[in-house]
Amino acid sequence: MALRIDDMDRKILEELQRDASLSLDDIAKRVGSSKTPVWNRIRKLREAGIIKQNTVVLDAEALGFEACFFVLIRTSEHEADWQAKFLKALQDRPEVQEAHRLAGDIDYILKVRVANARAYDLFYQQLISEVRVHNVTALLSMEEIKSTTSLPMFTG
Amino acid sequence: MALRIDDMDRKILEELQRDASLSLDDIAKRVGSSKTPVWNRIRKLREAGIIKQNTVVLDAEALGFEACFFVLIRTSEHEADWQAKFLKALQDRPEVQEAHRLAGDIDYILKVRVANARAYDLFYQQLISEVRVHNVTALLSMEEIKSTTSLPMFTG
């Protein structure tokens, strides 16, 4: 689990984040190594869970998801069973792309992607009918200025 | 550009989102088709820009990114050159994973991933020294309840 990551690993991860469809040879060339060590490192990173998933990034708008909301939630309930129910509701809804429990005044933030405002309202109505929440504020995104899943490998 | 997407495309995209490392044969089996048509569809989806990127999802905590903030920004400036400068500042910072321009009271929301609270403060100080903002609220994530990049292909 506590895998030691060195600069070579970081370089490989950087390349994979940028383009996971590169061949081993290409990655090896870019990071200044060769096939086998790169392959072994990727396998280790995968087994250690550092690399969690191989996926594709899709164009949300082209697929009809034209609205994106950030939802700020305050609740007065903090009991375990309420939390479990709330959590399950979020997990079950594919519109919810992110959900965080927060410190401070606001208890939760969600990122919700839907076709349009109507679809958001449907989502919202269903959610509040399932779990009790004290206060909900929806922030509507007008423009996605930046969106990346990449983590910076060489912060410095 | 205006590629017509059918259910078979959607099934393929669903599989690719779940695991982009599957072989064509495996995908074909899962979606009830065979290699060549699946390959042709993927190529088209790629060329049409529906599939934007192949990437890996990494374990942020394992890589030392232990803090995640949502930053709400209000500004009094709405001129073009201020906006361009602000936009560039966000693009240039790898800590900023998402940035949206919002409708309403709050002008922008950012999602920022950093090593710790100290690193966030550094980021914050640098940002406000570069661009003028009226009001900034940082929401600290205590727990990532859900995180997915997957779009639901069969909303219904």
Place this chain on the structure above:
DNA sequence: TTTGAAAAAACCACGTC
């Protein structure tokens, strides 16, 4: 859409340092 064949890439065993 299926078949199939050429090219490329992944995977893995062995030898080297």
Place this chain on the structure above:
DNA sequence: GACGTGGTTTTTTCAAA
């Protein structure tokens, strides 16, 4: 231990039917 070479197997790619 980590790296490199090379060979086998799988997969991708793209014919042609």
